[in-house]
Amino acid sequence: MPESPKKPKFNPALDNYAERASYRQIKCELFTVEGFSRAPVKTFWRVPEFKLGFDLGWQPWEFMGTPRYFVSHTHMDHILALPAYVARRRMMKMEPPTIYLPAEKVAEVRQLLGVFCRLDQGALPCELIGVKPGDEIDLSRELIVSVHKTYHSTPSVGYVVWERRKKLKPEFLELSGDEIRDLNLSGVEISYELRFPRVAFLGDSSARGLDENPAMFEADVLIAEMTRISSRRNDGLKKGGHMRVEDYVDRREKFKNQKIIASHFSVRYPQREIEAEVRKKIPDMLDGRLVLV
Numbered sequence: 128m129p130e131s132p133k134k135p136k137f138n139p140a141l142d143n144y145a146e147r148a149s150y151r152q153i154k155c156e157l158f159t160v161e162g163f164s165r166a167p168v169k170t171f172w173r174v175p176e177f178k179l180g181f182d183l184g185w186q187p188w189e190f191m192g193t194p195r196y197f198v199s200h201t202h203m204d205h206i207l208a209l210p211a212y213v214a215r216r217r218m219m220k221m222e223p224p225t226i227y228l229p230a231e232k233v234a235e236v237r238q239l240l241g242v243f244c245r246l247d248q249g250a251l252p253c254e255l256i257g258v259k260p261g262d263e264i265d266l267s268r269e270l271i272v273s274v275h276k277t278y279h280s281t282p283s284v285g286y287v288v289w290e291r292r293k294k295l296k297p298e299f300l301e302l303s304g305d306e307i308r309d310l311n312l313s314g315v316e317i318s319y320e321l322r323f324p325r326v327a328f329l330g331d332s333s334a335r336g337l338d339e340n341p342a343m344f345e346a347d348v349l350i351a352e353m354t355r356i357s358s359r360r361n362d363g364l365k366k367g368g369h370m371r372v373e374d375y376v377d378r379r380e381k382f383k384n385q386k387i388i389a390s391h392f393s394v395r396y397p398q399r400e401i402e403a404e405v406r407k408k409i410p411d412m413l414d415g416r417l418v419l420v
Contacts, residue, residue, distance in 0.1 A: 146187035151420050155348050155386055157325065161190075163420060164390035166331075166354050166369075167204045174326055177270060177288060181328040181350065183226075186212045191219065197272065198228035199330025200283035201236065209236070210243040213251045223252035227264065227272075229282040230257030260284060271322075275343070277329060277336035279368040287342050288326040293318040326350070327384075331391065333367060334374040337381075349384045352391035353419075356404040372408050375417070382413055390420040 150163040150171070162172030163185070173180030173193045180196045186208035198206055209226065216224055228236060233255050240251045258264070260276035269292075275285040299307055299317050311317050327346035329336055337343050337351070355371035375382075375389070392401050405419060406412065 146189065149185070149187055153348075153386065153388060153418060153420070157347065160326070160348060160350065160386075160388065162350075164352070166352075166391045166393045167202070168394060169207070170205050170331075170391060171208065172328065172350055174288070177266075177326070179266070179272075179288070181286065182206070182330065183208045183212055186215070188215075191215045191221070193224075194222060195225040195266075196227070197286045197328065198226060199277070199285060199328065200229060200279055200281050201232045202281060202331070205331070206236070210240060210247075210251060213240070213253045214243075214247060214249065217250065217252055223254060225254045225256060227256050227258050227274075227286075229284050230259050231282040233257040258284060273342070275336070275340040277332035277340075279331045279333075279336075283330055283332060283336075285327065285329045285332065285336055285340060285343065287324050287328075287340070287346060289322045290325050291323075292321045294321055323347075331368060332370070334370050334378070337370075337374075337378065344378075344381045345383050347384065348386045348388065349382070350388045350390065353389040353405070354391050354393055356392060356396055356401055372405055375413070376408055379409075379413060382416070384416060386418055387413060387416050388418045388420055392419075 150161055153160045158174050158176040160172060160174055164170035169184035170182045171180065171185045171190070172182060173190055175193070178194055180190065180193045182199055182205045183196055184204045184207055191212060213224060237255055244251050258274045260274055262274040264272040266272060269290055271289050271291055273287045273289065275287065277283045277285045295318055299310065307317060324342045324346035325348070327343035327349045329343060329349070329351040331352055343349055352370050353372055353375065354369035401419060409417060
């Protein structure tokens with residue numbers, strides 16, 4: 128497991144103002160997930176220990192220190208805060224951030240940032256990297272992110288963050304340290320890689336996005352959506368491209384996650400109705416693993 132970053136030094140500009148009331152902090156076994164999502168208002172998440180986040184529908188002031196974001200799609204409630212995030216990092220003299228997003232939308236997002244550059248009369252330095260399903264992004268020796276196809280009304284992707292470890296191949300276990308070193312220097316592959324899915328982010332998608340990406344069911348923590356909690360005809364929500372509470376019921380045996388964070392509930396539902404409807408249909412809250420945000 129990657130070492131947790133050292134506690135940063137006190138920075139008045141960052142620490143004197145915080146917006147913690149605007150998001151949830153969910154303590155997991157190995158890391159923390161912070162964020163919030165409500166359709167069609169805002170979606171934003173980060174994992175501080177991994178120095179990465181998902182979607183930029185909002186940007187709490189203290190989130191600006193996260194240097195890279197993985198954007199699922201470019202609907203406004205998932206990308207609206209991008210210009211502010213980049214501008215704040217520039218203002219605080221931080222390194223330009225890296226933004227990963229569906230490849231089909233890179234040119235349009237670059238145009239969007241160009242408009243804000245002219246409005247703000249300042250540069251918005253960042254690296255925009257287009258991704259497509261099947262891509263893998265090396266973040267460090269320990270972490271890698273895979274890109275997955277999802278199903279929404281606009282080009283969209285999901286992400287899985289993997290921890291990877293190198294293990295010595297069994298045939299070399301009896302060798303001495305010097306012998307292993309010599310083999311390694313000679314170019315012999317002496318190790319193999321193990322991967323552990325730590326965080327999966329579905330973004331906005333129908334349940335097909337989960338079904339076709341089994342790693343999401345295996346991740347320690349799954350951040351998914353539950354836009355629909357009611358079958359009432361007048362809820363005004365399109366059926367395609369989103370998940371409903373019944374999708375969780377139908378797949379309850381597939382979820383191997385330690386925590387399943389269900390979010391992106393429509394603002395048409397009051398919080399009390401969300402809690403009541405979900406608990407009515409999933410009384411055990413998936414053995415206590417289901418968290419409603």
